[in-house]
Amino acid sequence: MSTKISNTEKIRQVNRNDIINALRQAGPMARIDLGNYLGLSPSTVTTITAQLQQSGLIYELADQDKDSGVRGRPRVAIDLNPKAACVIAIKLSINELQFELGDYKGNIHFQRTRHLNTRKLSGDMLIEILKTEVTSIIDTHGHEYEQFRAIGIAVQGFVDSNSGTIVWSPALGFRHMDLATPLSDAFSVPVVVANDTDCIGVAVQQSPQYKDVKSMAVIMINYGVGMCLIMNGELYLGGVGAVAEFGHTKFSHEGPQCRCGKRGCIEAYVSDYAIYRDACLMMELPETDVMHPSEQQMQDLAERARQGDEKIRRLYADAGRVLGVGIGNLLALLGPEKIILTGSGIRTYDLMESGIFAGVRDSFVEDLIAGTVIETLPWQEDLTSKGVVIQALSYSEV
Ligand SMILES: [Zn+2]
The missing domain is CATH 1.10.10.10 (Winged helix-like DNA-binding domain superfamily/Winged helix DNA-binding domain)
Structure with missing residues (x-):
């Protein structure tokens, strides 16, 4: 009974x-x-x-x-009722902490960004900054809502969402840190820690055009290469709470150095820093932190390719081919209904497209490719924020 x-x-x-x-x-x-x-x-x-x-x-x-x-x-x-509850969404990326307040409908009402050298922070300093900012936002805006429900944190890098731990992030100089427990203790609300691409995937899944897609992989290309897997309509986290690290699967074990410490990862060929690094070997380019080229520098590089610079065109086509081989492996392993490519790196899809499809054909049986739709989604900055707000709201639902 x-x-x-x-x-x-x-x-x-x-x-x-x-x-x-x-x-x-x-x-x-x-x-x-x-x-x-x-x-x-x-x-x-x-x-x-x-x-x-x-x-x-x-x-x-x-x-x-x-x-x-x-x-x-x-x-x-x-x-x-948008006023029924609010959540705080935090985005942790290289040298940037972004704070937002989301209402019960999932709309974002407030945004504050702090620029700081995130790699110099200790774990305790990071927690103190997060506590101070969350307290300030709730003190100023919390009274407009019935309830402060949850905190969601989107992190670049490997995250164990089951335990709320950052395993490794290119934004931080330390590894293995439980972020959820100290914040949950301080504010008495649930805290969800998620990979930033998983947040994007959740936001994509939330849009009406994708609501009936039961299996999809959302690949984000920008400062790194991330992926979110939606399986059977749900975000797939695996047993360790940190899976779908597509960008760190290998194209060649003898390939270029990746930020994760290994060699030859797909990210080490396809991400912004990888393309800028290789372009610097070919020509004089404005000085930059090669591990973190600016949006403008990447736009300028793409423009040179479009104006006919053959070396740079080749670079993008080769990056596309590596990405395509990775996508071919994904098709062979999972065969999702859709593979969606997004992120700021999609600005050069025109330069990578033929390479991508050549790579897919090289790595997988052609007859089986037709079962999956590969498409691009124009990049919207706020997809991560939307996703982390949605995750925090869902996490807090009794
Ligand atoms: Zn890697």
Whole structure:
């Protein structure tokens, strides 16, 4: 008997979370449309939305269909109450800490960026900075919301999301640090620590155009090469909470040095720093931190290629081929419905495209390639922020 009750409760919980996610994903809708969207019965939707309304998490909008000519009972749309809760989203990347406040609908209302030498920080200094900033944001804006619900942290590098630990990040001079426990203790809220590409993948999955895609790999190309795997409709983290390190799979064990300490990783050929490093060997380029070239320097390099500089064109085509071989391996291993390429590195997709598809053909049986759609998604800076807010909100859902 107790098992039956527990299962019923579990299903109710899943349906409740699905309803909240659907409203966050697709915006306000009438109960009947919500039922159709999720494949839930009208009575299930009515029961759960009544409970959500009573808790102040959703509310009814003014009658939208007044003028639509629909006869009978008006279809009242329901929406999430943005003021029901807030979360703090933190982005930790090389020499930058970004703080944002997200509301219960997942919208971002506030942003503050701190520029500092992140590699010089000790673990204790990092925690102190995060505590100070979160306290300041909550003291200033927290009163506008019913509840401060959670903190989400997106980190460049290897992250164990199961334990909230940073394993290794190119942004930091230390390894293995539990970030979740001290922040959770300080603010008494759950803290989710996630890889930055996983956050992007979650934001992509949240967009209505991808909501029915059950398996996809989102590959982000920029200062590094990251990947998020969505399997069976869920973010795949594996047993260690840190998987899908596509950028650190090997193209050649004797290849160029990668930032992770190994050689010949896909990232060591395809990321911004890899392309800039190789370009510096071929020509005089403005001085820079070769491990972190600026956006403008990368744009200038791409422009030289487009204007016909054959050496630079070759560089991009070769980088594309390495990426293509990696994608071919991914197809062979997982065969996802979609592979989506995004990140600021996608600005040079035109220069890499033929190399990518040559690499895919080199590494995988041609007949099986057709089962997966490979497409690009224009880069939007705020995808990471959206993703970390969504993850923090989901993590905090009871
Ligand atoms: Zn590597």
